[in-house]
Amino acid sequence: MESQRNILLIALLLVSFLIWQQWQTDKAPQPETAQSTQTSAGEETFVPEADQVSGEIPTGEVPAAASRRLVTIGSDSLRLTVDTQGGDIVRAELLEHDRTLDSDDKFVLLSNTSGFVHVAQSGLIGRDGPDGRAEGRPVYQVEQSDYQLAEGQDSLTVPMTFTNEQGVVFTKTFTLKRNEHVVEVGYRIDNQSANPVQVQLYGQLKQSETDPDAKGGSMLMASAYRGPAYSSSETRYSKYDFKEVREANLNRTTEGGWVSMLQHYFVSAWIAPQDQQNQLYTRFLANQGQAIIGFKAPPVTVEPGSEQHVSAKLWLGPKLQDEMAEVAPNLDLTVDYGWLWFIAQPLFKLLQFLQSFAVNWGLAIILTTFVVRGIMYPLTKAQYTSMAKMRMLQPKLLALRERYGDDRQKMSQGMMELYKKEKVNPLGGCLPILVQMPIFIALYWVLMESVELRHAPFFLWIDDLSVRDPYFVLPILMGASMFVIQKMSPTTVTDPMQQKVMQFMPIIFTFFFLWFPAGLTLYWLVSNVVTIVQQWFIFRQLEKKGLHGKAAS
Structure with a gap:
């Protein structure tokens, strides 16, 4: 599954989690004063x-x-x-x-x-x-x-x-x-x-x-x-x-x-x-x-x-x-740390260990991001390889669409047969996203609950990593990094509505992150930057093998 659909999946999971979390907070009747x-x-x-x-x-x-x-x-x-x-x-x-x-x-x-x-x-x-x-x-x-x-x-x-x-x-x-x-x-x-x-x-x-x-x-x-x-x-x-x-x-x-x-x-x-x-x-x-x-x-x-x-x-x-x-x-x-405590506790220990060297909690968050994304690199590589293979199948998928028109049942059967013949897993690009979301949610609670981050400064205007960026610089940079990722991963979505949704995803995410703790936004921004670097490197490797070049053409 190509990157644009993955971004949509992230948005769906994230918004669903936040709405559920707020519902948990609000469902109990408010006490009388x-x-x-x-x-x-x-x-x-x-x-x-x-x-x-x-x-x-x-x-x-x-x-x-x-x-x-x-x-x-x-x-x-x-x-x-x-x-x-x-x-x-x-x-x-x-x-x-x-x-x-x-x-x-x-x-x-x-x-x-x-x-x-x-x-x-x-x-x-x-x-x-x-x-x-x-x-x-x-x-x-x-x-x-x-x-x-x-x-x-x-x-x-x-x-x-x-x-x-x-x-x-x-x-x-x-x-x-x-x-x-x-x-x-x-x-x-x-x-x-x-x-x-x-x-x-x-x-x-x-x-x-x-x-x-x-x-x-x-x-x-x-x-x-x-x-x-x-x-x-x-x-x-x-x-x-x-x-x-x-x-x-x-x-x-x-x-x-x-x-x-x-x-x-x-x-x-x-x-x-x-x-x-x-x-x-x-x-x-x-x-x-x-x-x-x-x-x-x-x-x-x-x-x-x-x-x-x-x-x-x-x-x-x-x-x-x-x-x-x-x-x-x-x-x-x-x-x-909630139901993801088994992920959150090791994350905090890692964050605490890195902070003992970096001194600054913001730098510790950046180093934590590098460690997490480094561990996930094999999954990321598999994701982009799957994306490249999917793009190679786009001409054949378009031919199927022209052949079957609005017959969704025959279209689905034809796609499954094509995936089986070409040995392509259409869900192969989703695994890194599904792994990253629990990490993101666990880190959310680490930054919410860890008193060590209360009033902890980063640099310049970021004087408290536990609250939102007062000038919204980090959320805007995060949105810009998402936009770069979109441009580096040309969309193959043909549905006009999906295309519009994809175009607005960086803006939607930027709006969400306006209210997130600066430490969490910093993590997502650095994670996006690492994604850009990894995506560039992996695509260069695929081009040497001729896979990415064929897909792009």
Whole structure:
């Protein structure tokens, strides 16, 4: 099949994929906007229902305490704001990531405002848990209001203490380490009472279903997933979107596991104790339009005169696959490459490897293109050889058309007999296209999901490869390269409508690519340039064999 039909096939596959992707995004009913009544940090929380653990668990409003305050804890990577009532993290800034390109403001992952809530909560419930008291969650005492990782210091631990009426001392600690996005949240239970104490650790993420600042996909570009996800011993990675949380509560027991809230490039995730049987759960707060996903660890008993320590880890940061894989099994799968992950993951590894030498991510994309097209060269050569053979048959095909006229059945039979006689496969030129499309789609998700490309510059005006070219130079060059490919491959299409469609293909593709990430457009442009060079070289080889010259004549 000659190149013009291949281009039409690419367009059909590409547009079909993008329309399907957008349909996947839009098919779910949009949530109703809920006005949150929460105006100050941590006024309301949720803990598991009373029938799920021992002891009576309140689920209503938590009374405010006059002595509560907000505490800032900072490292080189994170700046956290912790509410001393309950010890929840109500704000998290990622110091290595700007909110927008060249902005002085840092990216805010967790926040608690009247318009949007995304907080990380944790506590001790159970029969004697301080977070299960009828009078409300505990207000921890802390010595300072600001803690910062000092120069030369590798870790920072901030303790907060609460003593209940029976004399049990609960110390909640937050530990941050240099160059890490993991927060270790621990509890030391010092039982100075006369009776055994039973508590149960939980951690959960609460987020508003509607984000007024969220940006959806534009034109045919799909938007990234935002919402809950989890991992268990039975399911390595599974999304559990807001609609599912509204309809049914997740209730799964697993060894280890984690729960998370995903968004474009970033993730917050509680990693449950990995050597214990934990319960993963969700709940929807309909009156506030908020979804909760969390875990509960097994109950522990602390005997009188003894103490015990329980802890969990909280990831707050970008989707860095290598680092997340070390923190918890399958946490790196939150970098969601979709159903072509088995192609996308090696592509990202290749891109990452080449970037370690090239330094510039744009150059790494160019080198990746060379590698991919080099591997596909045997298929490309077979494609153009098939094209040349097909062109050689054009006089005989035209003779068949004149012979059979509008009799499509006899025309098809005659063509099949001719192909069989001449030993030509009419689909021989399609295989490289069918191979390249999954690679293109996989690379699309690599560039969409890989935070390494966020705000990554190329050169001159291309200062962010993850968004469209602001001046549309790359899409225009890409369209021009398609036009050159068309001219180098003279069409043998005789149908006037098909001829018009072929003539407009570079323009149509240019329009599509106006909205694509600059990195993806760069890949397609370089791929086209490589195609032009390979096509010229292969046709020169065919001319030496006399095949291409005969076809052209």
